Amino acid sequence: MLIDCPWCGPRSVEEFSYRGDGTLKRPALSDNSMNAASAYVYNRENPAGDHMEIWHHGNGCRSHILVKRNTLTHKILSCELLGPYSPKRKKKK
Amino acid sequence: MTRYSAFEVIKNAFTGNKGWQPAWRKPEPKKSYDVIIVGGGGHGLSTAYYLASVHKITNVAIVEKGWLGSGNIGRNTTIVRSNYLLPENTRFYEKSMQLWRTLSHELNYNVMFSPRGVLNLAHTPGQMDLFAERGNAMRLMGGDAELLDRDQVARANPGLDVSGNARFPIEGGLLQPSAGSARHDAVAWGFARGADLLGVDILENCEVKGFLREGDNIVGVETNRGEIRAEKTGIAVAGSTSRVMRLAGIKNLPIESHVLQAFVSESLKPVIPNVVTFGNGHLYASQSDKGGLVFGGSLDGYNTYAQRGNLPLVEEVMSEFTAMYPAFARLRLLRSWGGVVDMSMDGSPIITKGPLPGMYLNAGWCYGGFKATPASGWCFAHTIANDAPHEINAPFSLERYKQGRPIDELGAGPTPGYH
Numbered sequence: 001m002l003i004d005c006p007w008c009g010p011r012s013v014e015e016f017s018y019r020g021d022g023t024l025k026r027p028a029l030s031d032n033s034m035n036a037a038s039a040y041v042y043n044r045e046n047p048a049g050d051h052m053e054i055w056h057h058g059n060g061c062r063s064h065i066l067v068k069r070n071t072l073t074h075k076i077l078s079c080e081l082l083g084p085y086s087p088k089r090k091k092k093k
Numbered sequence: 094m095t096r097y098s099a100f101e102v103i104k105n106a107f108t109g110n111k112g113w114q115p116a117w118r119k120p121e122p123k124k125s126y127d128v129i130i131v132g133g134g135g136h137g138l139s140t141a142y143y144l145a146s147v148h149k150i151t152n153v154a155i156v157e158k159g160w161l162g163s164g165n166i167g168r169n170t171t172i173v174r175s176n177y178l179l180p181e182n183t184r185f186y187e188k189s190m191q192l193w194r195t196l197s198h199e200l201n202y203n204v205m206f207s208p209r210g211v212l213n214l215a216h217t218p219g220q221m222d223l224f225a226e227r228g229n230a231m232r233l234m235g236g237d238a239e240l241l242d243r244d245q246v247a248r249a250n251p252g253l254d255v256s257g258n259a260r261f262p263i264e265g266g267l268l269q270p271s272a273g274s275a276r277h278d279a280v281a282w283g284f285a286r287g288a289d290l291l292g293v294d295i296l297e298n299c300e301v302k303g304f305l306r307e308g309d310n311i312v313g314v315e316t317n318r319g320e321i322r323a324e325k326t327g328i329a330v331a332g333s334t335s336r337v338m339r340l341a342g343i344k345n346l347p348i349e350s351h352v353l354q355a356f357v358s359e360s361l362k363p364v365i366p367n368v369v370t371f372g373n374g375h376l377y378a379s380q381s382d383k384g385g386l387v388f389g390g391s392l393d394g395y396n397t398y399a400q401r402g403n404l405p406l407v408e409e410v411m412s413e414f415t416a417m418y419p420a421f422a423r424l425r426l427l428r429s430w431g432g433v434v435d436m437s438m439d440g441s442p443i444i445t446k447g448p449l450p451g452m453y454l455n456a457g458w459c460y461g462g463f464k465a466t467p468a469s470g471w472c473f474a475h476t477i478a479n480d481a482p483h484e485i486n487a488p489f490s491l492e493r494y495k496q497g498r499p500i501d502e503l504g505a506g507p508t509p510g511y512h
Contacts, residue, residue, distance in 0.1 A: 020508065039345065042347040042438045043347060044346065046350055071350070072398050074403075
């Protein structure tokens, strides 16, 4: 599997570590319900098909990347940077 | 149905082997059953068998998408053990060990259970301390465990690199003598034959397309071979748990599907006497009765439903194997394959009533499902028959996550790929 890192270009999956489901939203600190907290920590959609997930390019540029990948074929459909250099974040400013 | 015996083998030898019959029928689905089990793998088959044999519920159907035993029951590395630390796990897997010991006789089918011992290698003094703790925990729970020093390990395992020059020199190990391996396909076929003899219908090539509901209740399944009704529906579909449960409207579960790869080498003369696991990484190896070395390592580590993995993991497993056994560096691989496993959030399984009325769930086996096959079916059958879990599987509920009572053997936290 090659992941197309937005900084480094296509690199082997062994340079990356998997950080799991990228669609999870941490509940707000003001949200006191146990349900929201335990759902965030434990529940996963685990789809068979397109999956949004976070990979960390630990043996490369060390950025976190949001990857859309098909879990049936391993085909990688899109990669975008997360964090301060994310193109989406710049647009907001 | 013919009972298998030495007499039958000899009789058939003289009559051209014409006296054998198929080990199970290929029945047409009935309109309704008392219980439907979704999934004709090891756990589904053993559940149906124990429903019929222990609880006398024989009007049971097993609904299987492909052919019998086409999933993880035929894709594992056949290791049977109960060397756990946490009491919930030890109790459950000890129950499984008990059932394994008499399984061939009970099923009248040779599952080739071979208690050849499972040896976990330790490479540091700290690891030896941890193994002493685990061994003591196992013995306190009624199991067997022996702490071996390096010389004892070397005597029993001539191929291992026990020298000080090894990449990770071996300090010793923890041996569970009563653990070992079994023939995985025979386990599926034996349970299938046993269940079929007691009247269970095994419906192969029968894929669940949806669930029948009356209000909130699940009252059966819709399949490509028609609607089948039942008061109780049990789900035991391993890696496909999230997909099947989504058909019932359950969108989120504490499960991720991952791929685990396994490997078989060309045949050798007997060289690995037991099951050996590497302590400075993740690798387990044994030798099949045909002589091939059967081994595997970690998960690939990402969500997947593809029954194949990637090459970096292959390289990792091979380098660990040759670090343990330098002599195997020139051995050729015959086969490698992958199986989709349902990794739970704490590395422990779920055997429970619910989450919907009329439904029962057996999932989250991570990569330890094979050794659990008899106990999983035994506990799941009890849960289905009595509408309540047995005390052995009561801790393995779905609610334990929300209640903050995970059973996390490794202490790895809620990241399924780390267990």
